[in-house]
Amino acid sequence: MSDDIILEMRDITKTFPGVKALENVNLKVRRGDIHAICGENGAGKSTLMKVLSGVYPFGSYSGDIRYEGQQCHFNGIHDSEKRGIVIIHQELALVPMLSIAENMFLGNEQATNGIINWDKVRRRAAELLKKVGLREDPDTLITNIGTGKQQLVEIAKALAKDVRLLILDEPTASLSEKDSQSLLDLLVEFKAQGMTSIMISHKLNEIKRIADQITIIRDGQSIETMDKADITEDRIVTSMVGRSLENRYPHREPNIGETIFEVKNWSVHHPLHPERQIIKSVNLSVRKGEVVGIAGLMGAGRTEFAMSVFGRSYGTNITGDVLLHGKKADTSTVGKAVKAGLAYATEDRKVYGLNLIDHIKHNVTVANLPSVSSKLGVIDDNAELRAANEYRKKTNIRSSSVYQITGNLSGGNQQKVVLSKWLFANPDVLILDEPTRGIDVGAKYEIYTIINKLADEGKGILVISSEMPELLGICDRIYVLNEGRIVAEMKASEASQEKIMRAIVRGEEKAA
Structure with missing residues (x-):
């Protein structure tokens, strides 16, 4: 473990219309460490990493980024990747009808004089897939593999670049316990090879296992950074939600x-x-x-x-x-x-669960439009607004209003919109x-409470x-x-x- 600081973000402030997502956030990451970032949904974790990686370009935020001792002004993701900073987003960025190999080198083509060397692509893809524990043929289409394996392809894709600082946003969220453990072992192996990693995760057992330091963000502000020796689940939870959670799962008398x-x-x-x-x-x-x-x-x-x-x-x-x-x-x-x-809340909210370019109101009511419509089938805008506001409050969706675009919400809040949609449909x-x-x-506890309430109402879950x-x-x-x-x-x-x-x-x- 080194005290050499590879990354420092100072007083980062980022504002969206009606929402201050980050306010004077500070982050220091030591070279060769695995640094975890925790916080509730909407706390600003993913936003901070998007600022770092250039997804939100220089000029769209205030504050300073220093990487490897130099001040950085990233105007796009290609700028940060040239410096060895690679981000893997929670919502996967793969093209379903392209092969694994094609996805891994998309934008990073193995070409000479504009001609792609496909033998080299497949050979290199196979090497990287093996490194992340996948045995799939590089020519397999992305659409033919599950979400968990797609996550591993994203990691292999990152390794195909000269990555020195790897950012992972909820990397094990879609993986089984066995595959999650394999991925964590990979991060430890990368650390032994000198790579620095930043991992956003809500899985506290994973953080305790592999993180050298952890920074807590709450309501757009950096609360504290603690070393490995000081990391406890109770301390993390208290810093994240501003209160202690006595029980992870609410009691229910079935x-x-x-x-x-x-x-x-x-x-x-x-x-x-x-x-x-x-x-x-x-x-x-x-x-x-x-x-x-x-x-x-x-x-x-x-x-x-x-x-x-x-x-x-x-x-x-x-x-x-x-x-x-x-x-x-x-x-x-x-x-x-x-x-x-019957209702089905999908695991893949981005593809099947939501219309990401529409606002919350329409997403909440879309599965039960007759309930907000006249006998002639005309939607009552006021009834729709009341319903959307009611379920926004019930599931604690963090947004400026029900007119906020769903794609601009954090992943967790998008999931709450999916749940609200099906609760409004009133299934058996x-x-x-x-x-x-x-x-x-904290939000998990809220979801569990909603599940208990539905069961108490006689629903089957x-x-x-x-x-x-x-x-x-x-x-x-x-x-x-x-x-x-x-x-x-x-x-x-x-x-x-x-x-x-x-x-x-x-x-x-x-x-x-």
């Missing part, structure tokens, strides 16, 4: 009724490779007032299952039945699924796919999460999915991370 939602003998094949069966005769149920979890490793088929049930949004050759209130329900399209009383059953991905501990402590903390019952099959079902009170992992391992042995 009042569970009759079965409200069933899926029987559900099978799904890959949309591009119909010979591959992704979901294999899945049976599950959710009762009134019950919170049910689906655990599993990345690639187990959890999201594919949820999307196939909700309007057959994924897959082909789908067979099986969906029952709501004991009767077969037609969920063959998204519209029919919503009408039947709500499927939540990674509902707290990229959300800080199905939660997909890569964080096993989360499933154990909020669910009444847990299914374990592995390679498209349900391999275990257990009461949350009788479950543990070890028991879930044993079920997965046994399932792999049976499949072998």
Whole structure:
């Protein structure tokens, strides 16, 4: 660990219309360290890193940036990359219909006299993929790999550049526990090679494990920086939210009724490779007032299952039945699924969950327009405004107003807009796919409280999460999915991370 300062940001202030995102923020990063940045949603973490990387160019903010002893005025991301500063955003920037190799070298083409050397591209891509633990063929299209693997491609893409300061915004948010640990090991390996990293993360166990220093940002201001020896979860939480959180998961006394939602003998094949069966005769149920979890490793088929049930949004050759209130329900399209009383909050809010170029108001009401419309189908603007403001308040969306463009919100606040949209639709059953991905501990507690309230109202809740402590903390019952099959079902009170992992391992042995 060195006291040599590679980066210093002084008195950084950044203002958007109606919102002061950063106010006199200060940050010092030591050469060769892994420096973590924590804060609640909307605290300004991602904004600060966008200032550093030139996404917000010099002149759009006030304050100074000194990197490797020199004052820097970055007018775009290419300026910062030339200095060895590479940022990987929380929302991935990959082109779905290009290959892994093409994405990795997009804007950084391996060319001589304007002619790309594709052999060199594929060879170098394969080397970098191996370094981040991916075995995919470099010619595989991005659209054919999952979100977690796409995150690893982004990291490999960063390594393809001469990176000396790597910035990662929630790098493990979409990864399974196993893949998250592998990524953290990679960062430690990069550190041993002399690379400096800045990591934005809400996962306090990860920060405690690998961070040399941590800076807390709250409400656009830098609160404190602490060394590794001083890092404790309680201190981080208190600095982040300005108060202590006695319990991570709110208490609930379940009042569970009759079965409200069933899926029987559900099978799904890959949309591009119909010979591959992704979901294999899945049976599950959710009762009134019950919170049910689906655990599993990345690639187990959890999201594919949820999307196939909700309007057959994924897959082909789908067979099986969906029952709501004991009767077969037609969920063959998204519209029919919503009408039947089903809602699905996607893990990929950027692609499937939101209209990022529209404001909050329209995003909140879009799934239930009849509720804010006249009998003639004309939208009542005042009714829509009241509804949007009500759910903005209920889910604590941090914004200047409901007229703020959704794409300008932090990732966590975008997720709250997704949740608000489906709460306003008033479903009987709500499927939540990674509902707290990229959300800080304070906001997580708010989301858990909302989930509990919905269960108390008699809704059925199905939660997909890569964080096993989360499933154990909020669910009444847990299914374990592995390679498209349900391999275990257990009461949350009788479950543990070890028991879930044993079920997965046994399932792999049976499949072998």
